[in-house]
Amino acid sequence: xxxxxxxxxxxxxxxxxxxGEVDQSWRSVLRSYLTNALSQVATAGALIAIFVFLxxxxxxxxxxxxxxxxxxxxxxxxxxxxxxxxxxxxxGIDLSVGSIAALAGVIGAVMVANLGLPFGVAIVGGVAIxxxxxxxxxxxxxxxxxxxxxxxxxxxxxxxxxxxxSTDAQPVILPISTQWLGVGSVVAGIPxxxxxxxxxxxxxxxxxxxxxxxxxxxAIGSNEQAARLSGVPVRGYLTLVYVLSGALAGLGxxxxxxxxxxxxxxxxxGLELDVIAAVVIGGASxxxxxxxxxxxxxxxxxxxxxxxxxxxxxxxxxxxxxxLGVLIWAGVLFDQFRRKRLASAT
Amino acid sequence: MRxxxxxxxxxxxxxxxxxCGGSTGSSEGGSTGGSEEGQAVTxxxxxxxxxxxxxxxxxxxxxxxxxxxxxxxxxxxxPTTIDVGNQINIVQNKLTSGVDGIALAAxxxxxxxxxxxxARAKGVAVTTFDSGVxxxxxxxxxxxTDNVDGAVKMSDLISKNVGSEGGEVxxxxxxxxxxxxxxxxxxxxxxxxxxPEIELVAVQNGExxxxxxxxxxxxxxTAHPEVKAIFGAEERAAVGAALAVERxxxxxxxxxxxxxxxxxxxxxxxxxxxxxxxVQDPFKMGYDSVEAAxxxxxxxxxxxxxxGGTIVTKESLNSPEVQKIIDPSCExxxxxLREEAG
Numbered sequence: 001x002x003x004x005x006x007x008x009x010x011x012x013x014x015x016x017x018x019x020g021e022v023d024q025s026w027r028s029v030l031r032s033y034l035t036n037a038l039s040q041v042a043t044a045g046a047l048i049a050i051f052v053f054l055x056x057x058x059x060x061x062x063x064x065x066x067x068x069x070x071x072x073x074x075x076x077x078x079x080x081x082x083x084x085x086x087x088x089x090x091x092g093i094d095l096s097v098g099s100i101a102a103l104a105g106v107i108g109a110v111m112v113a114n115l116g117l118p119f120g121v122a123i124v125g126g127v128a129i130x131x132x133x134x135x136x137x138x139x140x141x142x143x144x145x146x147x148x149x150x151x152x153x154x155x156x157x158x159x160x161x162x163x164x165x166s167t168d169a170q171p172v173i174l175p176i177s178t179q180w181l182g183v184g185s186v187v188a189g190i191p192x193x194x195x196x197x198x199x200x201x202x203x204x205x206x207x208x209x210x211x212x213x214x215x216x217x218x219a220i221g222s223n224e225q226a227a228r229l230s231g232v233p234v235r236g237y238l239t240l241v242y243v244l245s246g247a248l249a250g251l252g253x254x255x256x257x258x259x260x261x262x263x264x265x266x267x268x269x270g271l272e273l274d275v276i277a278a279v280v281i282g283g284a285s286x287x288x289x290x291x292x293x294x295x296x297x298x299x300x301x302x303x304x305x306x307x308x309x310x311x312x313x314x315x316x317x318x319x320x321x322x323x324l325g326v327l328i329w330a331g332v333l334f335d336q337f338r339r340k341r342l343a344s345a346t
Numbered sequence: 347m348r349x350x351x352x353x354x355x356x357x358x359x360x361x362x363x364x365x366c367g368g369s370t371g372s373s374e375g376g377s378t379g380g381s382e383e384g385q386a387v388t389x390x391x392x393x394x395x396x397x398x399x400x401x402x403x404x405x406x407x408x409x410x411x412x413x414x415x416x417x418x419x420x421x422x423x424x425p426t427t428i429d430v431g432n433q434i435n436i437v438q439n440k441l442t443s444g445v446d447g448i449a450l451a452a453x454x455x456x457x458x459x460x461x462x463x464x465a466r467a468k469g470v471a472v473t474t475f476d477s478g479v480x481x482x483x484x485x486x487x488x489x490x491t492d493n494v495d496g497a498v499k500m501s502d503l504i505s506k507n508v509g510s511e512g513g514e515v516x517x518x519x520x521x522x523x524x525x526x527x528x529x530x531x532x533x534x535x536x537x538x539x540x541x542p543e544i545e546l547v548a549v550q551n552g553e554x555x556x557x558x559x560x561x562x563x564x565x566x567x568t569a570h571p572e573v574k575a576i577f578g579a580e581e582r583a584a585v586g587a588a589l590a591v592e593r594x595x596x597x598x599x600x601x602x603x604x605x606x607x608x609x610x611x612x613x614x615x616x617x618x619x620x621x622x623x624x625v626q627d628p629f630k631m632g633y634d635s636v637e638a639a640x641x642x643x644x645x646x647x648x649x650x651x652x653x654g655g656t657i658v659t660k661e662s663l664n665s666p667e668v669q670k671i672i673d674p675s676c677e678x679x680x681x682x683l684r685e686e687a688g
Contacts, residue, residue: 058569060568060569060571063568065568066565066568069564069565069568073561073564160426164397164426169396169397169426170397170399171556171610173610183593256557259557259560260556260557260560260589261589262556262610264555264556264557265397266397266426266427266555267555267556267557268557269427269555307561308565311548311550311562311565311566311568311569312565312568312569313569314547314548314569317550317551
């Protein structure tokens with residue numbers, strides 16, 4: 001356990017909130033702030049280093065066209081990473097985001113192609129389906145006490161099966177007028193998915209740092225028992241995080257379907273691993289209680305650069321997996337190191 | 347309460363997995379070969395993936411054979427995505443459940459070889475379609491396209507279209523390690539050796555997934571602004587490459603070539619965003635492999651067969667020969683294939 005229960009209660013009710021830490025002495029607050037910032041500095045540093053390296057090694061890298069492509073390619077992963085960050089902050093995990101995204105994309109496409117609904121309605125429909133799946137996850141975790149790993153692994157399977165059943169595993173073709181979501185761009189060529197991502201990043205950051213639910217998420221992740229004893233409605237908020245994660249996965253699925261101009265039933269297989277990697281590399285702790293949206297965004301961009309760079313430099317794709325795995329180790333080891341330092345300091 | 351519920355759910359999951367997974371060392375249910383003519387025969391058809399259009403066509407052919415022949419029951423079962431371990435499990439489960447024969451499209455030539463030998467040791471008839479195993483036992487026939495030859499033909503066509511001044515081309519693969527992917531890649535590189543003015547500048551993996559192929563093709567176009575042609579060695583790779591070229595506004599400069607005849611690929615062929623595709627005969631593969639399995643169960647031996655690959659362009663798309671392959675029906679082709687087999 002990190003802090004004393006009374007400290008949790010006092011902090012939740014009154015103290016200014018600095019990245020979810022409970023300890024009140026200013027020295028340890030400063031230290032925890034610095035180590036938290038340090039993990040993000042490390043990720044940002046790696047990101048800058050790779051960016052500079054690619055700019056030098058590949059003449060095509062630093063072109064607006066390529067950078068917008070990278071943005072589009074990572075937008076879906078990053079949007080899912082926002083939801084995953086909040087889930088991981090509560091010491092949970094959501095392994096079903098890839099399957100939920102596919103389900104939403106396929107059903108959304110069916111709404112347009114088979115039911116003749118406008119694409120805007122289908123987008124809302126896709127998000128709603130994602131939220132519904134997330135609700136199922138949340139209720140299982142919060143009310144039956146099922147471990148998040150198990151609950152969401154079940155949903156991974158259920159959602160994927162439903163995806164294949166709903167269209168007999170065939171892609172569902174969308175009319176070309178729907179491609180604005182995944183392929184369109186606004187002023188100065190900025191892709192639409194990147195705009196969505198930017199808005200959601202700001203909203204997520206605001207949620208986590210400036211609202212009561214945000215503080216509650218950190219409290220639940222730090223010490224669920226203490227949070228409950230302090231009067232935080234733990235079950236309700238645990239359910240909420242999975243609904244958020246599911247809804248964002250639904251939106252991601254619709255963006256991907258628009259980009260492929262079709263609902264693809266085998267979209268997103270294994271996507272959850274990229275999403276979790278982004279969140280972990282960005283400094284979140286799988287034990288809960290710490291993590292930021294900004295960190296997840298850094299992690300997602302790092303992954304996107306590695307993938308983009310590998311093709312630009314004609315590196316064998318399998319090296320990407322090796323590099324990503326090493327980065328995940330680095331992220332988790334740093335988090336463990338930081339937690340040991342913190343524990344020995346208090 | 348919480349612990350009890352979790353325990354019960356975990357137990358149910360474990361039992362469910364055990365039931366689906368099939369136990370090893372249980373009763374040997376497989377029947378030996380040499381059943382008499384007329385005795386009911388169960389054949390398991392195991393494609394590489396059930397959700398790829400190509401394998402849906404093989405299924406149509408397999409079902410046609412099962413319905414045309416007498417007393418044949420077909421169990422069609424495969425992984426939902428490219429997952430070698432899963433396919434091995436399915437084969438083993440079919441063996442445990444006691445099928446008489448297996449028609450298999452091996453996801454990985456080496457990985458599926460031991461389980462094929464296991465099947466032969468139990469006396470179960472085995473035929474392969476689309477991709478065989480390595481080593482391929484003598485008595486196990488393969489009904490597949492000559493992928494090397496098809497890829498060589500494609501490389502010749504691309505070189506001709508690019509022209510004598512030459513240029514850069516790129517290749518998008520789909521499942522390195524499987525016989526089909528390895529052979530198409532080998533054939534393509536081999537064929538290009540006869541055309542030194544053509545340079546293969548990028549080889550990337552689209553993972554048989556449209557989203558991945560699209561991203562990879564987009565990045566290839568960025569990395570190689572002079573590229574003149576992209577060969578997608580599989581349907582998703584081709585569709586993804588065509589989309590990428592279209593979106594980059596490079597349809598005048600870059601031509602896309604594909605493999606197989608999925609509906610969206612055909613649409614792109616008609617629209618001109620794909621130049622040519624190599625069409626296989628999946629219906630025949632499915633049909634022949636099931637028919638051969640039944641014959642082997644009934645004591646005959648059957649030889650391998652090249653089921654053929656045809657290059658199709660927008661112009662030749664509507665010819666009757668091509669339509670027969672792309673859009674087969676059991677009535678028309680079933681009897682024709684039966685006659686061919688003799």
